[in-house]
Amino acid sequence: MALNFAFAVDENTTQSLSDVDDNVIELENDQQDTLNNAPDDVMAAETGNANTQNDIKTIKMGKVTKRYNGYIQYQATFLDANGTPLKNTKVLFEVDDYNDYAPVTDSNGVALLTIPIKNGNHKIAALNPETMAIDSAIIKVFDVITGSKNIKMYYDGGNTYKVRVFGDDGKHVKAGQKVTFAVGKKTFTKKTDKNGYAKLKLTFKPGSYEMGVKYKDYLVTSILQVKQVLKPLTSFKNKKIKSTIKFKVKFLGKNKKNKKIKVKFNKKSYKSKTNKKGIATFNLKTPKKLGTYKVVSSYKKAKITLVYSQYYA
Secondary structure, three states, rough: OOOOOOOOOOOOOOOOHHHHHHHHHOOHHHHHHHOOOOOOOOOOOOOOOOOOOOEOOOEEEEEEEEEEEEEEEEEEEOOOOOOEEOOOEEEEEEEOOOOEOOOOOOOEEEEEEEOOOOOOEEEEHHHHHHHOEEEEEEEEEEEOEEEEOOOEEEEEOOEEEEHHHHHHOOOOOOOEEEEEEEOEEEEEEEEOOOOEEEEEEEEOEEEEEEEEEEEEEEEEEEEEEEEEEEEEOOOOOOOOOOOOOEEEEEEEOOOOOOOOOEEOOOOEEEEEEEOOEEEOOOOOOOOOOOOOEEEEEOOOOOEEEEEEEEOOO
């Protein structure tokens, strides 16, 4: 399954995730000095010093609108001295006093900043190039979904994939929030419990799967590898033809005893239970005709096939 993720943003937005590298710039000297030399009260978390002489606020600091695997989207609105949205204008941002970006505003004066950033508290400063107003805000970046990881397991191992979901306030969500799990081509909708956890029991047959978990517009991905749980212990090479063949299969997972194993050979089905070592033994009747035959061992959805060739004496 190919998992595709697209941000839901304003259609007029001019910056996307793929443009991140192109947005890193060196500010012009006077603009850089303006940001660097701003007094501490100007760079405080609370907004309020982005006004012009007419007492019109020309920068409206916004919020984190999306989080995605180490990236965030942050938006702010820019106005001219008359309070009119500053359209199609390159504005300036500085993150944590050293990373500079210059996105372009849309028709509503909104500038969308898409940047890679680590979890924690970060300061974002903004400069309106027309009014030279400066404002800033402190944002908290955190993972919306935690617990996502790559998983290796034997088939029917009883494993459960558990994640925890957090809201915009940084606290885990309440019970009843819908979380979508996608494994291969299958999707499952689960609801969070009172502690914000959502769980999916992993019952997939042996194979490798891309696994995704989505809550609202936030997505995390990982890899699920389900290992084969059956191992044939009998080789058919250089065996003389007899009326029956003693065939053994080993169960590799947990709780090896009393597992029901099936074998299909020459259009006949055989059943046996494993012993305490996980070994099931079968007495297979050989076919009367020479030829090549499949020996299919199975445990629930797990199957493994060997080839028996009856061409030797």
